[in-house]
Amino acid sequence: MAERRAAGLVISVLLACPWVNAGAAEDAAAVILLYHHVSDETPASTSVSPALFEAHLEHLETHDYQVVPLSRIIAALRSERPLPERSVAITFDDAYQSVYTAAAPVLQKRGWPFAVFATTDYLDGDFSGYLTWDQLRELERGGAEIGNHSRSHGHYVHRRAGESEAAWQARILEDIRWAQARLTAELQKPLDAFAYPYGEFDRATARLVAATDLVGFGQQSGPVDHRSDLHTLPRFPMAGRFADLGSLAEKLRTRVLHVSVRAPDTALLAAGSPAPALRLQLEAGQADPDSLSCFVTGQPPPTVRWLDPDAGVVEVQAQRPLPVGRSKYTCTAPVPGAPGSYFWYSHLWMKPPTPRDWYDG
Ligand SMILES: [Zn+2]
Secondary structure, eight states: OHHHHHHHHHHHHHHHOGGGOTTSGGGOOBEEEEEOEESSSSOGGGEEOHHHHHHHHHHHHHTTOEEOOHHHHHHHHHHOOOOOTTEEEEEEESOBHHIIIIIHHHHHHHTOOOEEEEOHHHHHTTOTTBOOHHHHHHHHHTTOEEEEOOSSOOOTTOOOTTOOHHHHHHHHHHHHHHHHHHHHHHSSSOOSEEEOGGGOOOHHHHHHHHHTTOEEEOSSOOOBOTTSOTTSBOOEEOOGGGGSHHHHHHHHTOEEOOEEEEEOSOSBOOTTOOOOEEEEEEOTTTOOTTTOEEEETTSSOOEEEEEEGGGTEEEEEOSSOOOSEEEEEEEEEEOTTOTTOEEEEEEEEEEOSSSSOOOOO
16 A cells, blocks of 8 residues: 555656655765764774775775765755765765875865864864864865854754853854854865754754854754755764775765654753654655654654654654663665665754753763
8 A cells, every 4th residue: 555655746746846866966966975083093983084085085996986075065066966876975074184184185185175173272272182274274275165063062962051042043153153254264264164063953043043144053963965965964973883885885875865844843851851752854756654764863763653644644752761971763764666765854853951061972
């Protein structure tokens, strides 16, 4: 029954809307990979080893992916021009030393572009473990693109005790604009792009990034395409067990699972709250009750209830309350006619320890 419904929907949608055809060039997706450290010495949760990084590059090359400048993907998304086929961008957050010592040399050997998102107070403060402005300029001269990773690397979503919404907005806007001004002063041509510290954002934060005219990148996983929100673009974090070659190969083949979030209206959970019920409306032809599968990091599979299968409305709820910190619900469904390829959507949650505090890291 579900299969018949899905097949009927796919055919009728294909006739009506050619952009739903997963194979059409207009629907091409790009994958943006996110790295932090490329080192054997740094925490596994934010690192890949130099050997694994080289294996990633080898995989990209042997499977005919095009590693393109992040600016090219941004330009395509902004202008509706087609995304290059099989395009992948490589990005690094925080501008750690290992980007300069381990990653850049092997990328430059292949002549491949990459982007580094830098936190300007770390550069201005000569923090150890991070690049210097001179090193960043050298990378830029070698073809790297440098983007804004804030001035302070703060938890932007957290409103301070007693802080009005207007005061919070002014503080966050100033933090982003200060960093962009520093990048502009020190470099030739910084990217018009901002990567949220810790990948944390809510709707209000995304609106502030939109007000600065920068494109915004998160750390929730997923590919991007022309219908992606330009201020909350996903990237696939590459570290720990998410970075093994099988996992990389799967992520490179993903397409965007297009959803509208029906509830709740915020990704910020109350301290001590039960597992959130995420209500999504899926697009016809992308997933049905038989094909959608969802997962929650560190937990058994969540409950998936189809509230209105004909309208594509589904509710996903973890079996246990989410821990303090960041969590994600991720849903995937096979792309019809493309074995091994999945539609993919990941939803970020943030949960503070108490109503007034935020968590570290
Ligand atoms: Zn960061």
